[in-house]
Every structure is written in structure tokens, then in C-alpha cells.
Amino acid sequence: MGFAILNGKIIDRSEAKVDVEDRGYQFGDGVYEVIRVYNGKMFTVTEHLHRFVKSSDSIGISFPFSSEQLTSLLEELIVKNNLRVGIIYMQITRGVAPRNHAFPTEDVIPTFVAYTKEVPRPAESLKTGVKTILTEDIRWLRCDIKSLNLLGNLLAKQKAAEEGCFEAIQHRGEDVTEGSSSNIFIVKNGLVSTHPSNHLILKGITKDVILQLCAKNNIPLKERTFSLEELEEADEVFLASTTSEVMPIIEIAGKKVMDGMPAPVTKKLQELFVQEIEKQCGALKES
Incomplete structure (x- = not known):
């Protein structure tokens, strides 16, 4: 124990x-x-x-x-x-x-x-990417507080599990907010976008690391609200969390993201993120 x-x-x-x-x-x-x-x-x-x-x-x-x-x-x-x-x-x-x-x-x-x-690193999923669903965001309006009240998140995650998916991407109307336990990013024409850190999402620590890595490595990034249509038309989509790191999303609601393979910007950010881990915690063993 x-x-x-x-x-x-x-x-x-x-x-x-x-x-x-x-x-x-x-x-x-x-x-x-x-x-x-x-x-x-x-x-x-x-x-x-x-x-x-x-x-x-x-x-x-x-x-x-x-x-x-x-x-x-x-x-x-x-x-x-x-x-x-x-x-x-x-x-x-x-x-x-x-x-x-x-x-x-x-x-x-x-x-x-x-x-x-x-909890081991999700090595295989980091290489191949994961599938997701879409679901309406039914949570309260102080998602910036990491509260024990997680019923809305649990219902979304369970819906994803029942459909054989890794995560549920939540949205309020046409606006994408975040995953049930992750922040969501899209890439279009080289620009990385993610929801602003306000009361509608949790200000992710991994998200903040990604923002810093983008700034240091001249990867264009903007914190802005994006729509379901923009999510569907994105060149790349990935999620970020403490346990999932920088996780490629290859399918959303049964539709592949581009060719259904992890793409260049996401893979570059994965490399940079591992470098940051190793800077703080030492070299990672090959999975």
C-alpha cells in the first residue's frame, strides 16, 4: 500500500x-x-x-x-x-x-x-495519436477552479469511453472549450490556437509549458476561442495534460484529422516538451 x-x-x-x-x-x-x-x-x-x-x-x-x-x-x-x-x-x-x-x-x-x-508515460499513444468525441460542455462557470466537483467531466469522459475513445472535446454552443481532463489545441497554416485561460477552462500547467515553448522556438501561437467548424478544418489537433503530455488527436467524432497521423507541429512540440522534462527531471528512458 x-x-x-x-x-x-x-x-x-x-x-x-x-x-x-x-x-x-x-x-x-x-x-x-x-x-x-x-x-x-x-x-x-x-x-x-x-x-x-x-x-x-x-x-x-x-x-x-x-x-x-x-x-x-x-x-x-x-x-x-x-x-x-x-x-x-x-x-x-x-x-x-x-x-x-x-x-x-x-x-x-x-x-x-x-x-x-x-503511472507510466503513454508512449504508444504519443506516437500514434488518440480518438476523441464531441460533447456539449454542461459544467459550471468556474472551470478555472480545480474543484472536486467533477461530475460534468466524468459524464463526458464516460461517454468517450463508451464510444471507444480517449477523450471528449467539450463545446459551449459552437465554441470549443477543453477536454474532460485536458486542454485542446488546433493548428491551421502553422498557427497554434487554444482557448484563453479564463473561467470557462482550467488553466493547464502543461498548456502553459507549451505556450512558453512556442514563444521560445518561434512557433506562432494565439490564445483565442475557436469554433467547431475551425476544429473540423484544422490541419492538426492535439490535447495537453499532466499525464498525457502533448498528445496527438487523429480522429474526432469518427472523422479523421487530415490523414489520421500525428503531424509536424505536434511532433515538434512533443520533442520540445520532452526536452523540458529532461531539463527538470533528467533523461527519460526509451519506451
Whole structure:
């Protein structure tokens, strides 16, 4: 089972229990974060922790650790669990209190948990690309908060799974927003486009890395809203997330993207992204 963190202490994972009246369990009253680990080192840890604290602040949960304290705890957890390639999952809730929709009094202490999981890189899919579906975006209007309330995302992902696809591309009317657990990019005539980081999408850490890589390597990129028609007419489409990295999309709703093969701009960004991983975490083994 390994070890987990519960409220600042590293304990046996089998002992990491929370109360039935924890507000995360009863209301989804909390936020979460997932950090990728390569070669036993966290990738873009500063950016993930910043987003974690920002999400927590956005719903009025006081974060109980400094970034330095939490980083140290997570590093210790990686070592104790001997994690080489995988993820750290962590979440914070408003804490344990008698069930009431209104927030409890300020003396209620937030509940923080974290654990690790082995998750290999999706090497084969990164080479061949993945299939997706389209679905209406039914989620709430604060998608920028990485909330525990993921029912809309789950319904979209389940619909994709039922149709034998990797991801669901969501849209509000004619405007594409993001995937159920990823940001979506299109390429047309060499220009990379992706939805602006506003309240309608989650500001992806991997997305931000891609924006930086494009700027450094003279790859034209614009954050803008694009339509379903533009998605259908794109030269290339790819998704980005913590666990999927830069993932080519080769089919959308049964229709191939161009010739149904990963294309040049996407492959270039994959190369640049791996270089960034290796800069932070060391050389990756050939898959």
C-alpha cells in the first residue's frame, strides 16, 4: 500500500482515513492537484502548487502549509514510496463539520491528503495519436477552479469511453472549450490556437509549458476561442495534460484529422516538451 500524507504527517496509506462528515465527501467542498513525477522528481512543481493554493483561496479554504513545507513533504513521500514514474495526487477540503450547506465556523481545520501512484508515460499513444468525441460542455462557470466537483467531466469522459475513445472535446454552443481532463489545441497554416485561460477552462500547467515553448522556438501561437467548424478544418489537433503530455488527436467524432497521423507541429512540440522534462527531471528512458 505504501505511504500517504494526512494533515501534514506521513503515515501508512492503509491508515489514511477521513471522517464521513468531511465536506469533501459530502459536498465536494474542496480542490485537488496532480503532479507528474519523472525519475523520482516532480515536474513543474512550483506551478502546480501555485495553482493548488490559488484554487483553495478561490473557495475560501485557508491553506495550512507554505509551498516550501509542502514541497519538502511531497519529496519525502516520493522517496518513502520509491516512486520513479507516476503522479502525486493531493486534495484539500474544508474539513469535518456537521452537514450544513453554509460554511462551518473558522475553527474547523481543513483536511489535506496526498498519495502517489505509478503511472507510466503513454508512449504508444504519443506516437500514434488518440480518438476523441464531441460533447456539449454542461459544467459550471468556474472551470478555472480545480474543484472536486467533477461530475460534468466524468459524464463526458464516460461517454468517450463508451464510444471507444480517449477523450471528449467539450463545446459551449459552437465554441470549443477543453477536454474532460485536458486542454485542446488546433493548428491551421502553422498557427497554434487554444482557448484563453479564463473561467470557462482550467488553466493547464502543461498548456502553459507549451505556450512558453512556442514563444521560445518561434512557433506562432494565439490564445483565442475557436469554433467547431475551425476544429473540423484544422490541419492538426492535439490535447495537453499532466499525464498525457502533448498528445496527438487523429480522429474526432469518427472523422479523421487530415490523414489520421500525428503531424509536424505536434511532433515538434512533443520533442520540445520532452526536452523540458529532461531539463527538470533528467533523461527519460526509451519506451
